[in-house]
Every structure is written in C-alpha cells, then in structure tokens.
Amino acid sequence: MTTPQTTVLPEGMSACIVIEADVAAERLSDVRRACQQLADILQRHRTRQPEAQLGLGVGFAASLWPQLRHDAAEGAELKPFRALGGGLAPATQHDIAIHIQSLNPGANMQLALDVLAAFGDAIQVADETHGFRLYEKRGYDGFVDGTENPTGAARLQYGVIAAPAADAGGSYLLLQKYRHDLKRWDALDDARQSAIVGRSKADDEELPGDERLPDSHLGRVDLKENGQGLKILRQSLPYGTASGERGLMFIAYCARLHNIEQQLLSMFGETDGQTDLLLSNISTAISGSYYFVPSQERLADLR
Numbered sequence: 001m002t003t004p005q006t007t008v009l010p011e012g013m014s015a016c017i018v019i020e021a022d023v024a025a026e027r028l029s030d031v032r033r034a035c036q037q038l039a040d041i042l043q044r045h046r047t048r049q050p051e052a053q054l055g056l057g058v059g060f061a062a063s064l065w066p067q068l069r070h071d072a073a074e075g076a077e078l079k080p081f082r083a084l085g086g087g088l089a090p091a092t093q094h095d096i097a098i099h100i101q102s103l104n105p106g107a108n109m110q111l112a113l114d115v116l117a118a119f120g121d122a123i124q125v126a127d128e129t130h131g132f133r134l135y136e137k138r139g140y141d142g143f144v145d146g147t148e149n150p151t152g153a154a155r156l157q158y159g160v161i162a163a164p165a166a167d168a169g170g171s172y173l174l175l176q177k178y179r180h181d182l183k184r185w186d187a188l189d190d191a192r193q194s195a196i197v198g199r200s201k202a203d204d205e206e207l208p209g210d211e212r213l214p215d216s217h218l219g220r221v222d223l224k225e226n227g228q229g230l231k232i233l234r235q236s237l238p239y240g241t242a243s244g245e246r247g248l249m250f251i252a253y254c255a256r257l258h259n260i261e262q263q264l265l266s267m268f269g270e271t272d273g274q275t276d277l278l279l280s281n282i283s284t285a286i287s288g289s290y291y292f293v294p295s296q297e298r299l300a301d302l303r
C-alpha cells in the first residue's frame with residue numbers, strides 16, 4: 001500500500017497551518033511513536049468535522065530521514081535546502097514539517113493542537129504560519145494563484161512517487177515563506193504588474209510571449225526539459241496579519257525534488273544570472289526548506 005498523505009492531492013483547500021520544528025537526536029524514538037498515532041488523530045478530527053476535509057502531511061528533512069527510512073532508495077533525492085542567489089533565497093532548514101490544511105481554519109487549529117500534543121517536547125517548534133484563501137483565490141498581489149496547477153489524475157502523476165519504487169506514495173515538499181512589499185507593488189499599474197507575473201490581472205489569462213517580460217514569474221518557472229513540462233503541485237496560501245507582515249506561504253509537493261529545484265534555480269538567478277521580477281518588485285524570500293513526505297503506511301512504520 002502506498003497511500004499519499006492527505007495534504008498532497010486535494011484541490012481547493014482554503015486554510016492551512018505550517019509548522020517547522022527541530023528534533024534532538026535522543027528524541028527520535030519519541031518522534032516514531034508520535035507518528036504512529038497520527039492516522040488515528042486525523043481520523044478522529046475528520047469524523048467530527050467531515051465538511052472541513054482535513055488533511056495532514058508530515059515530512060522529514062535530510063538531517064532526520066536517513067535514520068527513519070527502511071531503505072536508502074526512499075526519498076533518495078532529499079537534501080538540505082541551500083541558500084540561492086547569494087542569499088536572495090535564505091536557507092532555514094529544520095528537521096520536521098507538519099502541514100495541515102482544510103476548508104476550515106478552526107478545524108486546522110484543533111487538529112494542530114492534538115498533533116503537537118502527540119509530539120510533546122520531542123520537537124521544538126521553530127516556526128508556525130497560518131494561511132488562508134483570499135477573495136477569488138487571489139493573493140495580496142491581486143493575482144489569481146494556482147490556475148496552472150495540475151488537476152485530476154495529473155496530480156498523482158506529478159505529485160506522488162509511483163509504484164514500484166521503494167518510496168512509492170511519497171513526495172518531496174518545499175516550504176518557502178515570501179514577505180510582500182505591497183506599497184511598492186501597489187504603486188505599479190495593472191499592465192506592469194501583469195507583465196511581471198506573465199498573466200493578466202483582471203481575467204487571469206496567460207499573456208502572449210511578446211507582452212510577457214522574459215524574467216516574468218511565468219518566464220522563470222514555466223520550464224520544459226526534453227519537451228516535458230516540469231510540473232509541481234502548489235498548495236500555497238496567503239498568510240499574515242492586518243496590521244503587520246503579509247505574504248505568501250509557498251508550499252509545493254512533487255514526485256521529484258528536481259522539478260522544484262529547477263524552478264527555484266531559475267527564479268533566483270542560478271541558471272543564467274537573471275532573477276524573477278517578482279523578487280525585485282514585491283516578494284522577499286524569508287525561509288526555505290526541503291522535506292520528504294513519506295506514504296501514510298511508511299509514516300506509521302518508521303524504522
């Protein structure tokens with residue numbers, strides 16, 4: 001059995017909690033024990049609030065995963081996130097990631113409390129970010145986010161490692177938080193903003209090549225390799241407070257870390273020295289980390 005964890009495939013979720021934490025080496029057996037309880041904890045919350053469509057994904061960093069997997073072929077692409085673009089994308093790698101998402105922020109909160117209670121003081125939380133869907137699935141930047149995400153059966157193909165691989169049912173995960181400078185962005189007119197993103201703001205249509213700037217966001221991330229699109233599954237949501245920092249909690253799953261990494265290298269100037277125009281006009285990356293999110297069966301049976 002190779003069932004993906006329940007945050008990878010669902011579409012259209014509207015609220016999330018992302019927690020990154022560290023684990024002391026001597027607490028590894030407590031982490032294993034906590035992971036064995038997670039399926040029951042999730043099921044209890046799902047039964048109580050089925051309409052929320054709760055999902056829970058737990059991922060492990062390269063610092064931890066080799067001690068938890070059964071076979072070196074599981075999550076073999078995993079590595080620590082490294083800073084990119086001379087620090088434009090900082091590395092803030094932690095040991096463990098907990099991703100909760102659903103249609104109901106309150107349900108997320110109740111599940112998060114029980115998940116953290118299961119881990120107890122075996123983990124030290126380093127960051128907790130709450131995300132939520134805004135009007136018409138638009139970010140604070142005013143653009144619809146998620147339009148070109150794979151849908152239906154393509155999600156399994158791009159998002160989840162296929163059988164008969166040793167790590168079938170697993171996925172790689174990128175967590176990267178972006179703080180927005182909205183004063184700067186809002187000073188640009190819609191035509192300029194659309195050229196920077198590569199899609200029209202009002203009707204969310206892809207711009208023809210000659211209206212799209214080469215270093216537009218789409219220009220940097222809509223990549224092909226040997227004629228095949230390097231697709232990823234984005235579960236990102238806006239985060240922030242009304243009086244303070246606001247931005248995008250970028251969350252992406254993929255069956256290959258390679259696809260995610262190629263997009264990052266392209267955005268942050270590591271392929272040809274050119275950087276994504278979003279970075280100079282609105283968004284600053286303030287975190288970055290990679291995790292392997294094993295199948296539900298492996299999560300319940302860590303070595």
Ligand code: HEM
Nearest residue numbers: 143144145146147148149178221222248250263264278283
């Ligand atoms: C500053 C943070 C970011 C913002 C505000 C942002 C926003 C957007 C928007 C508005 C779109 C167009 C609509 C859509 O298809 O979803 C888009 C597309 C996309 N973004 Fe981002 N994004 C950000 C970061 C990233 C990162 C870090 C990656 C990859 C590691 C990425 C990968 C993609 C991909 C693959 C597409 C679809 C391209 C296509 O096939 O047309 N984005 N993004």
